[in-house]
Amino acid sequence: MTDLKKIDTYAKKWIKEASDRIKDSFSKELTIQTKSHANDLVTDIDQATERFFIEKINSVFPDHRILGEEGFGDDVQSLEGIVWIIDPIDGTMNFVHQQRNFAISIGIFEDGVGKIGLIYDVVHDELYHAISGEGAYLNDLKIPQMRKTKLAESILGLNATWVTENRRIDSSLLTPLVKKSRGTRSYGSAALEIVYVATGRIDAYLTLRLAPWDFAAGLIIIEELGGRATNLRGEKLNMLEGGSVFFANEELHDEIMKDYLHNGKW
Ligand code: 2AM
Ligand code: CA
Ligand code: CA
Ligand code: CA
Structure with missing residues (x-):
């Protein structure tokens, strides 16, 4: 059986480490490039953060595959086995212009079924976190079920x-x-x-x-x-x-x- 708790523990540890590196970068000059068009930005920190996760995951879970925005992961064509879907910095434009309102996002799937979701608002130190079937949390606080609205x-x-x-x-x-x-x-x-x-x-x-x-x-x-x-x-x-x-x-x-x-x- 897959040890989700172990995967979860590592994922959380790595997300905090990656976030410390991102915060350290605030005092340094960013290298900014564009991708598909002039407003589609990517920085050296987006790339370094993705590489950081890939190195860590490969070292502990060599049989897991990784789909990452910046393309340093695997060529993932199916969701068989365990797949980490990673956005190293979601909200790059905010990261560049505002140094806030961005997040690290990691979804972990097993045979196509979502098992662990982690979204870390780096600057506010808010980790949104769910293990499928075990509830969702904002840091240590349980998030209540969603209320209905008109x-x-x-x-x-x-x-x-x-x-x-x-x-x-x-x-x-x-x-x-x-x-x-x-x-x-x-x-x-x-x-x-x-x-x-x-x-x-x-x-x-x-x-x-x-x-x-x-x-x-x-x-x-x-x-x-x-x-x-x-x-x-x-x-x-x-x-x-x-x-x-x-x-x-x-x-x-x-x-x-x-x-x-x-x-x-x-
Ligand atoms: P990013 O910062 O990781 O690129 C902005 O409205 C949101 O859309 C962000 O989550 C941003 O992610 C995403 N986004 C930006 N450009 C995109 C694109 N070309 N295709 C899909 N999503 C994009
Ligand atoms: Ca992007
Ligand atoms: Ca994104
Ligand atoms: Ca991104």
């Missing part, structure tokens, strides 16, 4: 990009949703926005394009708390390819899916 009394996590003209969704579909909600927020870190949904700071998070490392850990934490995680068509999330995502408490998920997203028929 859209009219809900705050939505939504990036303004998607309510402007874009090629992934007809933005007029989102206008009535935004109008009916109590308000919208955008924090610039998918992992943090998902745990804000988990803890009820916001009630839903929806976005049109994420990669698996953006939501792998968050998915495990949300599901542990009775929330719903799908894409914007209401389908199961694809852990190898990513796509649109929609996280919310059950009641709000139903309301938005039915009344605003036409049960995925758009």
Whole structure:
């Protein structure tokens, strides 16, 4: 049987060590490069942090595989066995511009089933953490099951990009949703926005394009708390390819899916 507790203990230890290194980097000059376009940033610290995890995991768990954003892990084409899905810094733009509002995100899957989710808000020293079937915690405090909300009394996590003209969704579909909600927020870190949904700071998070490392850990934490995680068509999330995502408490998920997203028929 897989020793999840052992994996969990190491993961937590490494996340704290990685976070100390990231904080040390605040006093040094960053090397910043761009990836797919001018606003898609990556720093030497994103890369060094991913490499740090890969070295540690390979040394203790040589048969585990690693899917990481910066590409230093394995060429993961299936979720067989144990797979760590890692975003070394989620919210790189915030990391560069603000030195806050970013997180380390690690989701650990066994044969495709989410087992351990860890999201660490480095600057606030807040570790959101779940082991499947054993509850979810913010540091040592148990997070209660998610409460149900109606859209009219809900705050939505939504990036303004998607309510402007874009090629992934007809933005007029989102206008009535935004109008009916109590308000919208955008924090610039998918992992943090998902745990804000988990803890009820916001009630839903929806976005049109994420990669698996953006939501792998968050998915495990949300599901542990009775929330719903799908894409914007209401389908199961694809852990190898990513796509649109929609996280919310059950009641709000139903309301938005039915009344605003036409049960995925758009
Ligand atoms: P990152 O900082 O790890 O790149 C910002 O709204 C959120 O979207 C962050 O979680 C960010 O993760 C993610 N993001 C940024 N660029 C992206 C891209 N090209 N594809 C998918 N997710 C992206
Ligand atoms: Ca990135
Ligand atoms: Ca990310
Ligand atoms: Ca990242």
